[in-house]
Every structure is written in structure tokens, then in C-alpha cells.
Amino acid sequence: MELVFISIGLGLLAIIYGFVTSRQVLGASAGNEKMQEIAGAIQEGAQAYLNRQYTAIGIVGVVVAILVGVFLGMIPAVGFVIGAVLSGIAGYIGMNISVRANVRTAAACETGLQQGLTIAFRAGAITGMLVAGLALLAIAVFFYVLVGPMALEANSRTVIDGLVGLAFGASLISIFARLGGGIFTKAADVGADLVGKVEAGIPEDDPRNPATIADNVGDNVGDCAGMAADLFETYVVTVGATMVLTALLLTQLGDLLMPLMALPLLIGGACIVTSIIGTYFVRLGGGTNVMGAMYKGFLVTAVLSVPLIWFVTQYALGSVGTDMNTVLNAGTGMVEFTGRDLFYCSLIGLILTGAIIWITEYYTGTNYRPVRSIAKASETGHGTNVIQGLAISLESTALPTIVIIAAIIGAYELAGLIGLAYGATAMLALAGMVVALDAYGPVTDNAGGIAEMAGLDESVREKTDLLDAVGNTTKAVTKGYAIGSAGLAALVLFSAYTADLNAFAEKLGLDVVDGRAAVNFSLENPYVIVGLLLGALLPYLFGAMGMTAVGRAAGDVVKDVRAQFKEKPGIMDYSEKPDYARTVDLVTKAAIKEMIVPSLLPVLAPIVVFFVIRAIDGPASAFAALGALLLGVIVGGLFVALSMTAGGGAWDNAKKYIEDGNHGGKGSEAHKAAVTGDTVGDPYKDTAGPAVNPMIKITNIVALLLLAALAH
Amino acid sequence: MELVFISIGLGLLAIIYGFVTSRQVLGASAGNEKMQEIAGAIQEGAQAYLNRQYTAIGIVGVVVAILVGVFLGMIPAVGFVIGAVLSGIAGYIGMNISVRANVRTAAACETGLQQGLTIAFRAGAITGMLVAGLALLAIAVFFYVLVGPMALEANSRTVIDGLVGLAFGASLISIFARLGGGIFTKAADVGADLVGKVEAGIPEDDPRNPATIADNVGDNVGDCAGMAADLFETYVVTVGATMVLTALLLTQLGDLLMPLMALPLLIGGACIVTSIIGTYFVRLGGGTNVMGAMYKGFLVTAVLSVPLIWFVTQYALGSVGTDMNTVLNAGTGMVEFTGRDLFYCSLIGLILTGAIIWITEYYTGTNYRPVRSIAKASETGHGTNVIQGLAISLESTALPTIVIIAAIIGAYELAGLIGLAYGATAMLALAGMVVALDAYGPVTDNAGGIAEMAGLDESVREKTDLLDAVGNTTKAVTKGYAIGSAGLAALVLFSAYTADLNAFAEKLGLDVVDGRAAVNFSLENPYVIVGLLLGALLPYLFGAMGMTAVGRAAGDVVKDVRAQFKEKPGIMDYSEKPDYARTVDLVTKAAIKEMIVPSLLPVLAPIVVFFVIRAIDGPASAFAALGALLLGVIVGGLFVALSMTAGGGAWDNAKKYIEDGNHGGKGSEAHKAAVTGDTVGDPYKDTAGPAVNPMIKITNIVALLLLAALAH
16 A cells, blocks of 8 residues: 555655646746736636536536446446546646746747746646646545545455546546547637638738637647646556556456556656656757757656666565566466566557657658658649648558557567556656647747737747747647557557456356357457447547538638628727637637537447447347457547648648748748648647547447446 | 359350440541540550550569469469459450540530430440459359369369469559559649649640640549459459358358359349440430439349349259258358348348449539538638548548448348358449449540530530539449448458468468367457558558659649740640640659559568568467458558548539539639649549559458468
């Protein structure tokens, strides 16, 4: 139990870091009155949106919580509520810091680039540490209460169901937040661009554009709050799944059970320490290489994590007198592994994280072939820009898939399924640092907008642009990282499903052969193919819904802005002020309306598929199809998500690359084509693509809950 | 053997139909001198391209034939050559008819719409019947020679390997032809549009555009010759796989073996008769509903096929004294089935074909929501057009997947794997009619081009436009149909792989448990996940290569056209003639260069994956990963192909819908946006998307050949 206490302590450390750092950030100058006025409008809009979003989600959440309570009992329902509430809080606080740091970053950029970077990155780091810290605390404290005061067995069904409930709560909030935020931010962005840049011929972030505040609000509610909820969910699901799998598969552990269930928490705690240290290494060192500064911070974190993970693994095993070379799972019939193997698997997770960051930078950075090829293709028009962008987005799936496959093989050869789980856990343990890099993006994006709208000196905007340039890459990184960890965790989640199937076999009306449920998961079973196809279809359908929602909501924005220009002809010569709040309100309503149906798709699909196939061919085929659906949604979703997020980032940076004066620069025909590509990439990378990750998780968790409910 | 003779006779009937009908078509008026001159240029270009393409493919083909001979023996090598040569011939003759029918259609349109439709549709029907007839003859004659004069057992390994070799030959040619033709047609089309419509502001098919002849050549070599090779391949692989599977799985047939191996050929033959009858029902009946006329022809064919398939099934079984209600596979341990069940499975195939045609029309026709939503989104610009188009392309995968899944479940419940094979065979049996609908498209497209270039009366162009309007839908239909049949055949091809694995188990160094090779195809095996992911990656990578190739080649076209405008300033005022041949030559070279690498991807990928994984974890894991790769490529490829082909068709027709006077009509901002969408859709629907189907087949066949080679 001591190990769990240590993890709780390290989780608290992250919260303290967040608290202290937020005081530093909030203590910085908030700029002149005009800047504060603009920032105030953004704050107000973001606050209003999140309040409404959480109210809407709250209604769904209460219904689901009651359903969970009725079908699965009190403890899973409590877990669900904790997961849901903390996921919401992570997003909420992150957004609140972000909308205050934006104007302070703009003000700091009046002093210097390093000053701006410091404020913006610290703001990101607060969100990062809160996500990691709250997620760790959620699992550790809940686990402690169940096995401590409530004295449940660590591997009892109640504890397992409780952890699954926790994960479900986090996932359900996350998909709503990702999708709702994603629709908001891109509807505002696309709408503002279409009517502002394209029709009225005014620059981005021009104060005359009524949608410009909505656009800035969107950065915060989508890229910050939505992303934070997503990563919170990924953390909880991954670490939770590792603990659940340990409990389900390693049935002969004896004394080793508690240390092995606590070890994922300890690894998470250790990496909070290294992430905090890493944040202090994000410094320019005189130059202007912002991405280099980010890399420094990440590298320090990753490298320091290696000895620390070794240490906590040794410490955990040592607590029951086991060393790093003892086989931990003798007699379970699985791939045998030692503490040393688990350490190597964690190492694979760290390396995979680094590889995905590097690959993402290659595909979305302005220094490499992919982005430049899109920029070049823009010279021949809108069509070739989009064709090349689509080609790059398809291509960008190859390297990540190959490194994920290498990681799967490596971790599995070392320590079987538990090895995969440790690889994924180590990836997520770095979440504090990775989220910090990502949450930095919307702050700088907003800072640029505020500088523009407040009419600050050109040099300020140049600095914020420099800071923002890496934002597209860091945003794409987090998404690739989240979906990559999902790829690694795919087999872990599937194993949790099969383990549950075996545990519940008789209650589910399945035959039992050799102590296992007689469900045929072989590719030779047509119901497996049916499940794979249906699973792979989900991300396509989900993506279609997300894209359509953005298109529809953006269309509403365009109409509203056109109407405002007509009603207030003085807007153009600055004699009248546009009604920003009206546009914000319109997008808010549209986003919340549009997020409901697609979010329910992954919740309902597994249930419908199960019951339909059970009606056709009985429970064994239905469980086979459902299991295959879980893998199908990952096999399909991995490619959809990777291609959309990297492709979108590449389009955006191709535009930036042209704006830097290449291929004719701003205002050229190539630039116009690049703006089209950027617009297309927007819902790709910020709405449909990133929401695939929570969608995959929800599908898996709903399947687990369905099993538990059927067995009850 | 009598049954095989009947099939050969019916195959010959198709050839005779083609011969007779081609005399009718060629006998029609070829228009005035100017039209003939233009048509001559198109003919010449198409001929020159195909000669070069087949030379390049020939070189690859000879090398592969030698490899097949060395590793697998003489008979598979002969099969390979037959498949390759006939696939080439089908494309070659089809193209030759098409480039002669185009000008005759234009001339016929001077008389009336029905006259134009008759010529164009008959030209398509010639290609259709040749594809079906030659494919049927290839299998039937080859099979006859092996089991007749050479006196081999019908289910002997040599016959099986020979049929696989035949399929490989057809597939290899087909992927080159699809991809090479696809790159040619879209590079020319996109290039011509970019520089003509967008830069120079001259209309499509304007004779001043040096790329316009290349564009028309492309219709013939891509949409006609490439498509014909593709469908030839699909036919041979599907019918061949049904025969191979019958031989491999139904080991206790006795007397029933020959009738059951010949039955797929008979079904093919029967549907040739109904397809020929159907062609005579493609008539307008006074109105202008071209799609309705097409539907009439298809419906007649499909409905007449029902009793005829019942009759041939009864006849085949009756030849050994069995009736429709006798269980045919008693004692094999598989799902038991009767002749009646096989008939029902064929019926499922016919219904699935109809369903896919209807769904494709819904997603690509101008009368329905999808195309209209894209047209509407064009009002707000290029970006929203592309976003909506992508959303539709993602969405368009849902209904086909669901009907394919329903067909899989239905056919499997009736007659197990053999049922799936019969479903797919019945689909392909309609190939004559489906190809006729498709091959009609490039003829009318060209006819419009010739009418424009020859300066014919406006009313002629209106008629060709009316004929051409359904071309986008019929083209998309064939692609959806081909990939849909691949989805249905997926399990059949996979079963051929596992059956081979069991047959060769000892020679391959695999353990044998209960008479089966000890290869774990369960989703719980991480190497299965690895295989699924790698398989699903292939269509993405392949699509990326195809799209990039088109972008690159189109860029070359743009440069050449710009250079010609500069070198010959008189082109614009008609005082100088552009050098059409130069552009054709340039695209030819580019297309042939670009087609090689992507075509080799599906050939090499299975081999590399197998050897790498064997080196890491031994043969059992390698065979598991390879098997999963075969299904992964279908699970991934189905969605990529469906979304690309339907999406591309929808974009194209959204443009046509606007040109019909909606949303501002030609020249409006909406139209410009729609042109961008059309350009993006071009390589989607005509290059990358359709080539996925032969890619899937090749991957599967290479895996089968690899097994056979390793066992040798």
C-alpha cells in the first residue's frame, strides 16, 4: 500500500507544480487595456461555451451513471462519476489558464521572444501536469479506497469493474469534449477564414471580423480543454487497463500482486517528476529555434525517466523481496517475464514516443519534403494543393504504423501482453510533458490574435508567429502520440475483453473448453470478418459526421458574419464594432447540437452489433464479432486518425511556409491555394481525426461493460 | 466434361456477339473530315500508349513468368502467360473499339439521342462481352486441357497451381494497366484543366489546349483498357478461386467433383446469354432518361439470370444423377449445403450487385442529397467544397459495407465458404453487363470532346453531355462492384490460403495438430494484429503513391502546355496548331515510369513481411502474420477504394450539377470551387481508388504462390 501512497504523493506534486506555476503566469503583466478587453471577450466566450458544454454532457452523464449503477452496481457508478468529473476539471482548469496566459504571452513578446516562450510554455505545462497529476490521482486514490478502507481484494471483480467504470467516465466526457470543442474551434476558424480572408479580403484575426473572437475562443475550448480531456482519458484507460490486465491474467502472483498492480502508478509518478524537471529545460539559449527548445525539454524528461523507471521497478519488486531477474509470472502459461523485461518494455514505450514525435515533425514541419511538396503543389492551384495534401496524409501513416508494429513485436517478445501494457503505460507516463508541448499551441495562437487585434507593433506579431509556427507540429504530435498508444494498447484492451469472456463464460451462456469460453476469434470465422469490417467502418462514419458537422456549423458562421456586415456597414471602416458575442453564441449552440449524435455512435454500435448477431447466430458468434469489432475499430481508426492529423498539420504549415515568402508569399495564387488546403485540413486535424482516439476507447470500454452487464 | 464444353461454347458466343456488334458499330458514319482527323489523333495516341505500356509490362511479365516456371513448374507458368496475354487482349480490343466508336457516337448524335446511345452503348457492350467471354474461355479451355488431354485429376495440385498461375497473370497485368492507365488519364485531365480552364480561361476540350488530345486518349487507355483488364482479372480470380476452393475443401465429392468444379463456369456462361439479351433492352423509349435505359438493360439481365442459374445448377447436378435437395458435402465437417442452397447464394450475389449499383447511384447521382450537398457547399468556396466532398466520401462506405456484411452472413449461413464463393461468382457472372455500362462512359466522354473540337452544332454537344452525365455514375458502379466482390471473396481467398497451409504443413516446417497446420489465426495472437495493421497500411501507401504520381505527371503537363503557349503564341487565335503528340508522348513516358514502383508494392510486401517475421519468431508466426495481412489489405482496402471511387464520382457530378445552372451555374464562384473538387476527385476515383482492387488480389495470389514455392 506504501507504493500507492508514493504515487498519490507524486500526483499531488504535479498539482502543486500547477498551482505554483499558475501563480507565476498570472503574476505576469496582462498588457494594456485594449489587450485586456479582447482577452476578456475570449475568456467570457470560452467560459460560456464550457459551461453549456458541461451542462449538456452532465445530462447525458447522469443518465449513463444511473444506467451503470443499475446494471453494474454502485462502485462502477462511483468510478464513472469520478472519471467524468476529473476529466471535466482537467479541461476546465487548463482552459482557464490558457485564456489568461494568451494575453500575458502577447505582452511578454513586447519584451522578448524568450519571455513570450516562458509564459506560453509554462501555461502549457500547467495543463500538462494537471492532466497527468489528476489522472494519476484519480486511479491511485480510487484504488486505495477500494483495497484499503473498503478492504476489497486487489484483483476482485468489484475493483476491476470500478476501474473500468472510471475509464468509461473519463472516455465519455472526453469524446464529447473532443468533438464538441473540435466542432466549435473549426466551425469558427473555417467560417472566419471563408468570409474574412476569402470574401472580405481582410487578414486573419482582423478585429473587423465578427467571427474572430469565436475563432480564438475555439483554440481554447478545442485545442486546450478538449485535448486535455482526451489525454486524461487516454492516461486513465491505459494505466487502468494495465492494472486490470495484471489482475485478470496473472492469477498466481501471491505477494507480488499488490506491487505489480501499483507499479504502473509508480511509473506514472516517476515521470511526473522528470516531466517537471524537463519543463525547466525548455529554453532558447540565445537563438530562435523554438522547436529545438521544446526538444530539449522532452529529451531531458525522456532520458531522466530511464533510470527513474528502473529505480521504481526495482523498488516495487524489492518491497516484497523480489529482484529484477526473478521470473514474475512463473506457471501462468504466458510468455515469462522478469522485472528487467518490464523495464525494457517501458523503454520501448519511451522510444516509441520519441519516434512518433520525430516522424510527426518530419511530416508537419516546414523544413522537410512533405510540407514543402504541398507548398510547391500550391503553385499549380487549389486542386493540386489538395491532391498533394491528401497524398501526404495517406503516406504519413506508414512510418508510425511500422514503429508501432516494431514496438508491439518487441514488447510482446519480452513480456507478452503485460509487456505491451507496460509499453503503453510508459508512453502515457510522459503525458505531462507531451500535453505541455501541445497546450502551449493555443496560447501562442491566441497571443498572435490578440497582438493583431490590439494593434501592437509588427515585431510582436512576428515573435508570436515564430512561437506559433511549431504549434501545428506539437498539436499533431499529441494526436499521433495518443493514437499510437491506442495502437499499442489495442491488444491489451482486447485481452481484457477475452479475459472477461473466459471469466463470465458460463453466465453468458457460452460453452467452456479447457477453462476458456468457446468463442472462435480465428480469422477463419466469418463473424470475425464481419466484426472487423464493422469496426473499421466506425471511424469512417464518425469522421464523416464530424466533417459534415463542421461544414454545417461553418456555413452558419458565414451567414451570420455576412449578415453583420450588412446590418452594420460601419464595421469595415472601424466606425462600428461587430457583435462578437452573437457569433460565439451561435457557434456554441451549433457545436453542442452537432456533438451528440456522433458521440453516441461508438457507445451504441457495439451494443447493436452484439444483439443483432446474437439474434442471427447465437452468443458465440456475437461475442466473436464484438471482439473483432474492437480490433477493427483500431485497425481502421489508426489510419484514419494518423492520416487526418498529420495531413491537416502539413496543410497548415504549407500555408505558413508560403507566408514566410516562399512560392510567391502572401497574396500570391499559391497562397490562395494553400489557404484552401489549410481550410480542408482544419476539420481533419482538429475535429474528426483527434476524436477517433476516444472513440476507439469508448467502443472497447462499452464492450467490457456490456459483458459485465450481461453476466450480472 | 460436357459441362465444360457448354461453358466454352457460351464463352465463344460472347466473342461472336462482340464480332457481329463491332461490325455494326464500325459500319456507322464516322462523321466529317475534321472529326475523323481528331479521332485519328486520339486513336494514334491511344495505340502508341498501349504499345509502350504493354512493352513495359511485357518485360516485367517475362521475368515473372520465368520465376513462376522455376519455382512452381511449367503449368503454372503457362497459366500465368495465358492470363497475362488474354487480360492484355481484352483491354486492347476494348480500347480499339472505343477509339472508333467515339467519333461515330458524335456523328450519330447529329441524328438523335437514341442513335448516339445505341452506338455508344453497343461499343461498351462489345468490351463487356469480350471481358466476360475471354475470361470464361481462359479458365474453361485451360481447365479442359489440363483435365482432358493431359488427363490430370481435377483436384490435383497441378490443376490448382495452374489456375492460381492463370489468376496471377491476369492480376499482374491488371494492376499495371489500371495504374498506368489511371495515371495517364488523370495526369492529362488534371493538367489540361489546370492550365486550360484555370490559367488560360478556355473551356474543356478546347482545341487550342495542347493537352486536350492527351485527355481524350486517357479516357480510352484508363477508363476503357485499364478497366477491362481489371474486370477480366476480377472475373478470373473469383471464378478460379471458387473452383480451387471446391477442389481443396470438398475432398469427398466422388462423382460430384467435376460438375461442382464446372458449375461456376456454367453460371458464367448462362449470364453471358442473359447479358447479351439485356443489351437489347437499353433503349430510351422516347424520353431522355439515359440512366433509366441502363437500368432496364441491367434489370432484364439480372432477372433472366435467376431462372437460368437455377436451370444450369439443376442441369450440372443432374448430369451425375443428383437433385437440388441432396446434401452435396456430407461428411466434410463443413456447413452442409444442397444445390438449392448454392442457387440461393448465387441469388445473394445478384441482389448484392443490384444493391451496390443503387447505392452508388445514390452517392454519385445528381438527384440525391450527397452530390447536392457538395454543390451547395461550393457556394462558400473551394475549402467547403472539398470538406463536404471528403465527408461524403467517408460516409459513402457505410451502406456498401453493410450490404456486403449482410451478403457474407447470408451466404455463409446457407453454404459456408462455398456459399460465399458462389455469391461472388454470381456477381462476376454479370460482368458482361456491368462492364458494358462502364465502357460506355469513355466513348460518350470522347464523343463530347470531338464534338467540341470539331465545332459541331451546340445541340450535338448537348446530346453527348446528356449521354455522358450518367458516365460518372456508371464508372463508379463498376469500381464499387469490383471492390464489393473482393469483399465477398475475401474469406474465399483467405480459405484458399489456409487450405494450402494445411496441405503443405509438413513441407513448410509447421507442426500439425488434428490434421491442420499449427498456425494461430486468432485475434489474440499479436502477429495477427501485426499482419492486420500491415495489410491495412498497404492501400494507404499505395494510394499515396498513386496520388503523388498523378500530381507529378500533371505538373509536367502544365509545364509543357505553358511552354507550347509561349513557343507558339498563335495558338490562342487559332493561327497555329498546338503539338498534341508532344503532350501525349510526355504523359505516356511519365505514366509508364510512375506505374512501376507502386505496382510492385503488393507483389513484394507479402514476401518481405513473411521473411522478416520468420526471422524474428519462426514460421508459425510468419504464416499467421501473412494470413492476417491478406485480410488486413481487404479490411483497409475496401474502405479506401469505396470512399475514393464514390467520393470522386460525387465531386465530378456536383460540378456537372452546377454547370446545369444550379448555384449560379458555369463561371460562378461556386463553379470554380466545384472544379477544384472535381480535380481532387480525379486521381481519387480514376487512379488510386480503382487500382486497390487488383492490389488486393495480387497480395492474396502472391501469398498463395509463396506457399507453393516454399513447399516445392
